[in-house]
Amino acid sequence: RRIDRMLDLGRVRAGDRILEWPSTGGDIALRAADRGASADVLAVADDHAEVVRERAGTVGLSGAVRVLRSDDTMPSPRDFDADYDAIFNVERLETLGPSGMRAWLRRAERVLADRGTIVVQMAVATPLFDDVAGDAVDLLRSYIWPALHYPTMDEIRRVVDRDTGLRIIGETHMAAHAEKTIELWRGLFVANTRQAAGLGYDRVYRRLWEYNLSLQQALLATGRLDVVQLELVAAPRRRR
Template sequence: MRHPHLAAIDATTWPGVARIPDGRLVDLRARLAEAGFARACSAAGLDLDPAGTPDLVVENEALFPRLAVSGWLGLAESFMAGEWRSERLVDVLAALIATGYRPRTRLPAPAAYDGGELPAELVALSAGDGLSAFGGVFASGVPTTVRTAVPNHAPGRGPDTYFIDLQTFTEPVGVDREDLGDAQTRSVTMLLDAARVTAGTHLLEFATSGGAVAIQAAHRRATVDTLTADPAQARAVGEQLLLAGVEPSVHVSVIDSPVPGPRDWRGSYDAIVSVEKLEVLEPADRVRQLRAFDRLLSVGGHVAMQTVTATDAMTPAARQALDVLRAYVWPGLEYPSVEEIHKLVDKESGLRIVGQAHVGSHHELSLELQRTQFEGHMREAAAAGFDIAFRRLWVYQFALREALFRLGMLDTVQFTLTHRNRQGRR
């Protein structure tokens, strides 16, 4: 039986949202899930009393069988179904994660990442520059750089430690929504500077960031190859390049796999840039990506890679909360720690990290501005074909990631890499 409140949900597109779990065993587990949710809200200091000013309002008890069967994914799908709501969504998610709320669940493994990218029409509804889905760096952040020794995770390849330039930024202040575009542009500028991109540089971007990196690099008179496994993304980027007047300097190519192997792409590049791609790749593809950078980077060249990382504060509850992103947005998503990235680079490639800039507080604010901008464009999103379930999902994913940054469980790092020795590794 189709429930009335789910009438607007397309069962073909959203089978997990359109169907409420049922059955005698589910009913029993739902009662336990309801009690567990109430305890978690109480421990988190969340008010559920509709007579007052509640932090969240449960509109339909279908929330509880979803929690019983799918845990945090069920919580998100219930939000997508309109079964609960909150005017303080980021606060609610942060409070539940902080209190360690972790309903028991067993979910099937998500599908493998196939290289698909976010639709350009969707990104434009929340991007400050109309192109970028990634975090920015605001002008009010003050950088500090120190030389820091880090362990060498590749035994037999050099000394036990080596030095990197470790850069941190103060939190942004006095920022409003109009500053988002400038912040995202500054993030690209930092990456291009780290990769030493100037006039005449031959630059590879993987995967394409929607045009932002390629356009700014072309304005520096670099020659750019930008790769994607998503044909729709390639067409969208081509249109942006044409509008920006840089099409002759940028070549957009579609490859057949999420990561360019030797048969997919060959060449030698002075610089390589990658923006928030490593964290959405499955472990085996992360190795392939680092080896591809190693293979394609010319001697003396540099890689600049912006990646969202997990901090030591990351908890099992937080990782479980990310189930919805793996189910509906980025199938391979798993935020690596900075140490894991260092080990990956040292052990699986001939590259070495030489610079590391931490900008997590700026990414947190970027997400807040992207979320509020998207919420202000709900009608435009509907007109663009994004249905009610998708619109709620998109608000939820912004709020969830913002909550994790607020809790200090996520950080954003720009890594600079170069070959470990002058000969490189061909």
Template sequence: MNWPDIERVPHSAVRAAVARRLFARVAARLSLEVELPDGVRPGTGPRIVLRRPGAFFHRLGVDGLIGVGESYMAGDWDAPDLPALLTELAARMSTLVPPRLQWIRRWYARRIPDDGSIAAARQNIHHHYDLSNDLFAAFLDKTMTYSSALFADGDTLEDAQRRKIDRLLDLAEVGPGSRVLEIGTGWGELAIRAAARGARVESITISEQQRKLAIERVADAGYADSVAVELRDYREAEGSYDAIVSVEMVEAVGERYWPVFFATLDRLLAPGGRVALQAITMPHDRMLATRDTYTWVQKYIFPGGLLPSVEALERAMSATSLRLAGQTRFGQDYARTLRLWRERFEAADVEDLGFDAIFRRMWTFYLAYSEAGFRSGYIDVRQLLLERSP
């Protein structure tokens, strides 16, 4: 695998000097324990180990938070408890840099490419979900569900994933004879559980690898006659459905296309039908402040993605007959889900699947970074029920 931005350390003496001062301020404010090659600066907070401080400060100074992630990928720094360190940072993200220094963001903040066209969406999904079905199987549970679980006391991850799916199907009132559209197939577990209720399911995806395995899993479960899995963008869907269900897909749509997404739901929903969505969200003010910023996650993990606020989604559906009829938040369940995924990923032999050490560090950082977002409350996850206005 080629990693040109990891192998090359950018250089700017001025920006590195500014980054060093900002880091010292943040470390003092959070009381971080900072380990340097020449010793440890004590603190009561999580420890950060700067193995190559020079490279770290140059990457931070030139590329900001993207540089932080790339520096971790390169091995410039480490942390004995990476999620704890990132949670401390996420909890204070909006106040870490003092207002008088916020202008520094213009050095490194790049605008997010907002292209949610069908061609771009296919390429974005291919970048992440078509990496390898074996890779995802290495850290997901046997339901192959790649979204937040919903835990009850005593649940395994598998139990909690099925609980999440069943609650969505209950919200959409899926039962015998229901015509169900699933937007974003994943690897087929929701379609299987809907079919087990006696529903007929049309599931659409733009991931070739996911579709292939989902078809196999549906057939193995005995529901090939009641579940169709099609390679199709949501805008290409046709028909009329009693229930539409979509799990953590709206985040990949792109802000400019949210109205198109909800107009599509409105067009496809039969009279009296219901829509159940699961979505990762962030507070509206944070979304407005960050929506034009190109991030490490967008560069390396989810190109084209943007987390919406509930307010933004409501505005996007305001031109349709759909209205938000109920919602449930469970962000700490996502933090727990991500912790379990990360532990499984760290124990997996991903190198045997063709992925190198930099990829391993990239995904370790991604899973810990995401866990920190939910642990700190910086982001959340919700199940949303949409109905037509009376």
């Protein structure tokens, strides 16, 4: 349902061209292809690219889903050979830091087609996000995402209004849904610990990811974090 809602926000229909940037396993691209759209997925690692290709091939959508392999999370707009009717970013902007978020939005804007839509899902800090939460998040910065920063909605609005030609036309808050989803993910992760070990993920790695999921669940449950889906379009040009 979450993915379908994001596609609805992006107004994705048959004949559209969409971009999943960066890859989150190809879920959005595959569902968009089911709707008759052509989908590109930006993958920043060979294994990510292979996962998407395999999934597309398994369901017979290889012709509709194209993987763009890049070593750079934020390639130049010149590296894309098309403009997109919809661009999707799922829970990655907060891992880029304030400057990275600004850069991503500006680059996405440059490859957005006329009347296109950017849809972002991300975790944001609420007024309850305090020093205790910040200290807990430091471990994630140290070992997973060095630039991790949970912006407030006011920060996001300022960046969009000041540094881009975009505007936010829709915002849906979904903390309760996100908390339940992460609880399910954590349960599955713990239940499959032995399988993860068999795939080569050592104990430290497994404990780290369990900590990550537990922390996010706790921050959502205590109201320190929220999860929001944002709908952005090109702002009208001011008349001279």
